[in-house]
Amino acid sequence: MHFRPSGRLAAPLTCLATSLAVLLSASLYAAEPAHASAKRVRLGSTSDVSRTAWSGPAFTMNGSGGVVPATMTKAINEIRGGTGSLDVVVIAASAPTSGSQTPECDATMGLAGVNSCTTWTLTTRNDGNNSQANTDIRNAEFVYFAGGNQCKYADWKGTSLQNSVKSVVAKGGGSGGGSAGHHINSAIVYDACQGSVTSDEALYDPYDPYITFTTGMFNWPNYANTINDSHFQERDRMGRTMAFVARALEDGLTTNGAAWGVGVNEGGSVFIDKNGKGTVSGADTFVVLGDHRPEVADPDDWLTYYDYKIWRLRPGATYDFKNRPNCGYYLRSIVDGVPDNSLYSGTPVSSC
Template sequence: MFHIPLRLVTCLTASLALLAPTLVAAESAHAAAKRIRLGSSADVSRGSWSGPAYTMNGSGAVVPATMTRAIDAIRGGTGTLDVVVIAASAPGSGSTTPECDTVMGLAGVNSCTTWTLTTRNDGNNSAANSDIRNAEFVYFAGGDQCDYADWKGTALQNSVKSVVAKGGGSGGGSAGHHINSAVVYDACGGSVTTDEALYDPYDPAITFTTGMFSWPNYAGTINDSHFVTRDRMGRTMAFVARAIEDGLTTGGAAWGVGVDDGGSLFIDKNGLATAAGADTFVVLGDHRPEQADPDRYLTYDDYKIWRLRPGGTYDFKNRPTCGYYLRSVVDGIPDRDLYNGTPVTNCG
């Protein structure tokens, strides 16, 4: 993801008046943080929730189909819940709350609050963390995942974890998709293309953050976004090889999870993922790369790839051992047609 200018949040337009928005200035110690709340001014009070549930989106926007499933799963089909959207920058044009605009149109939502947090210190903003802890779903907006990775070690990290721990959920789109994986391609050294990553899996632009979030049933994953649209299969292959070679995952395996533009992966509390909107790809590397060294082309034999068309599923709790097709990279050159293949059925 590219770095983009940090945004300033303005007052809501009169057209949102029926949703009773409030704009609250953050405490003076964190003057850069801004808050806009839509819907009820009071949080839902309830003893238990039925999640966790997650949405992993290939582009930044909320996908109503999977967000509705997450909301229904968390509230158990009854009552309402509160959502917090976290952004490190504001949209370049249009609404100042695009994610909450969509969320407030869905059933089962009591409120949606957008927090724009532009510095690392904002991760310790007490008002923002109070809203997060009181919410039942946290959505990371698109932007730059390096900004989100910078909040590792702040109160925000634990606040988001507490939402999942109480049976709520987490998710995001584009950069927000990246930050929700176990190993985060953080793009703090800049964005990398497929060709660059395959030619040198230790390209300076390939940097990772670990230990941010470790969601149940989602261990060993590296998310990638805009997957087919920006031809990112090859770079995900490089990420997977690096994660194994550098011991960023356990058991000598790593799973890339690539979601295309307009696509979304809903994951329930049992780890069952269902694709919606566009294709999702799960890319498994289950052995050390044949060659992965600085300034040398990547060589890796037999990645196992599952292509999930809308409605397709993948069980992250009991990870499948069949149904994949195989693709390899030799001296930085990948097999043809990385996005299609005949699934292996005799998996032995």
């Protein structure tokens, strides 16, 4: 017998309270001066690099909030073509509560090939249109989204910031982020705007009110139809990523009838080069493919999905996001919300 996971019976009341809070916040934000909350801290050179051509794009997808030097170094080298230096902008939706106020830039400035690193703390939707922030972003060659709350990042969809970040990638620069910053860089963003869902809750009901998506924020080259997830094994998030993949397929959010979940463990990172080749560093990454509609994906009903294809990628392993492989995966199914075997390990059906 299945029971609904505890702690969610009050979800309708919680959602009502959240909606009221959002309305109240919106009225408060509307009354405040534009850009009043934006804060800028720049490290390194006060002048931007002047250069006409860059060699990217390149991306870093991190399982926790901090910069991973191994993949950040690869991205920097890819973008600058091994010569000269570049400028980095870090975007955060809240300031650290203790310690350095620029932890990502502190780590980045210690790497070769970095001219400057500017941290922008932007806490309201209006801040997405801050003119100086957007100038800094457009003049940069890499934009890193810090950890925090991906719903705040998703709220910048439709602001100048969205197009400014796109312009960095378009000129051969790059983008990346960790934790919430990892989420916002996927094609289909689990935005958590109603709250964070657990694997048990998501497998019980793939239409749980806490499962909400933002689409159309960023669509990076070779990274279509992806849904990122972070802190993956540490917080047992395979089940919810499976539910996200099923929902994306059931709701027609993908372009080719398939969806790929990309779950990165804490301390792990995936560097993706301009040809779509992903290389794992630091800790394991999991790629979860759903290539057909779920057998059962309905509100208030357990998920059933047969034969997810799962790749477990150890540090040093690669995954081709441009020409996605059809080998090297193991199979797992969810039947009435219950996995048929261990989700985080398995014997590959075939080797590559």
